Amino acid sequence: MAITGNSGIILTTVEEVLSWGRRNSLWPVSVGLACCAIEMMHTAASRFDTDRLGIIFRGSPRQSDVLIVAGTVVNKVAPMLKLIYEQMPDPKWVISMGGCASGGGPFPTYSTLQGVDRIIPVDVYIPGCPPTPQALLWGIMQLQKKIKEKQEGKQLKEIPIRIPTESKPISK
């Protein structure tokens, strides 16, 4: 953005304005899965107060643009979580919060999805079990940075999305 003199005129591009608006009003879907959801509630509540970053939790995926996957994604809930992701309008981002969502965490079992990136593409991974509210805020700021840098053209290394091939059983 460029400010010209004291005349009150700001010169900018449409993309810049859009990106500025998007990154400062990230509205997540209020979906909580497990322990991390408690820390997500703490982040939204009185002490850490995400409202000051323009983050307001919405009840409907149609009104949101960030999906914070907070907690263990088990196989049974995976298709429903994917459905919620698909219902969100573009542009949309996904934050994978905590060890379980990022890679299965301490549950390498028959019923747990080993990383939410196997069903939906992820933008920011936050480590921790569960991550503290500070860590979640850090993750959100990373996402803001990512949106900003994408607009400025000096992209972080873009992660291409791969369409998975059809499933085939392992030969034993």
Add this chain to the structure above:
Amino acid sequence: MLWINLQKAESLRSAFPTLKIKEYKNATTVEIEKEKILDLLKYLKENSEYSFKMFIDFTVVDYPLHNPRFQAVYILYSPEYNERIIVKTWTDETLPSIVPLWKGAKWAEREAYDMFGIKFEGHENLVRMFLWETYPYYPLRKDFPKEGIKDTYLPSLNERDNIPSHDYDPYHTAIPTLEDLEITERKRIEKKNQIVLNWGPLHPGTHGTIWFLFDLEGETIKNCDIILGQLHRGIEKLAEDLTYTQIIPYTDRMDYISALCSNIAYVNAVEKLLGVEPTEKAKWIRTMMAELQRINSHLLWLGTTALDLGALTMFLYTFREREKLMDIIEGIAGIRLNSSYLRIGGVRYDLPEGAIDVIKHFVKDFPSRIKDYEDLLTKNRIWIKRNKDVGVVSKEDVYQYGLTGIMARSAGVPYDIRYIQPTDAYSEVDFEIPLGTVGDAYDRYLLRMEEMKQSVKIIQQCIKKLEELKDDKYLATENPYVLPTLQETYLSIEAMVKDFNLRIYGEKAPEGEIYLSGENPRGELGFYMVSKGEGRPYRLRIRSGAFYNLQIFPKLIKGRTVADAVALLGSIDPVVGETDR
């Protein structure tokens, strides 16, 4: 202790001559053949000499080399004589359903069918409890691998140049399709009225990922069923592969709102099994931490339930206090939420300098905060209208469904594990157990508020005692089963060898069984453990209070509206991590 004595058990032989009675150090079991199991359970329930009216738990243990293969385990409690009994039987495929005797067995039998594939004759609707209907395996059987059958190609959608980790496997266990889930849903409930409404699983009001099905006529709920398993992580299966100390972090993640209470219930059970006695100071620290956690848990309940009923202010207020408590717990245990603070034989760290002062300040300040909450809610017209006469629980329901915790006490049943089977320092502290009169949601609100006040009272006594015990040991490291502290490990070779052995081979527990429970904010959290003399438990069954408390939900909601479902669910206060495990 809380178990039926041998003499009384022997007198059962007059009616059932084939009975096999076995007394362990911490459990008394009777075993009978499958054909007579229903008669025996009925006799135990209805004979006034025994009157085992209350259903505690039902589970199955798999012995692949034994014929018949599965051992069914029923745990019962007699409120009149304050005794427990374990009844066992063997089966290969089928068992008679005990739902006519105790309605609370309905879900437990579904779970046994889901996990072991045992069919129950006479069960009204035997479907899978946690997994979906088209899932082909029975995961808790011993021959099923812990990590499942990886037969689906499911790589990461974020393509990376390097492999994400050394054991990253692009093949994954099968994920259900939406059609699979629809079949699961159809099998649960039959549409008889206008519409079947889905509430959840990913809905902010369901306190996690519970999936409710309401069969609606207008706005009235005519029929209801609940699908669980949206957070079934297989902790019971995992535990069979871990040493007793390694399971402690998993107990945190079960009931994540009251992690310390779950730790305490589990560690106490293991200590009884191993015969370890924690130090005096550790007992008092545990009691204090459990009560801090109880306040923490009830605050979260108050905030979220009030939020569900439209009172956003309460949410912000209670979370302010919760942050203070979280800071105290972080200062003592090192982690905010899932603290894993306990160790077999004591606690992880000693109380840091100044911890007592901070807690003292909190305890002094907190009663005035409770008063604020009560001013806002207790006589609030909306709060009363939403909560009064919603979900009235009777004494008979408590015994039938195995309700524990606040649910039991709201119906006037004085069932509190802290009182009937005190562990740690609970036998030495002075506190009262509030009881309800009506048994509705409003009663449960009043009880939780009163319990917070009682917790403050207990904490005050603990502070007093801990100031006296300032220089005591916090970990009974002289015991062969207790891990040495880090400092000891670095300074002496014996401690290092002991540390190595315990971490690699685990605590070799003597052969036997134990059932021991603790009073969680959500009800009785019990651990039934079978040890074969190895460093790992042969079977760990978690008796979750929230699981049995939630089971009464369909009965209580029938004939009421959807708006009441929110208030009722709030007052039952389940945590999905614990119900699904």
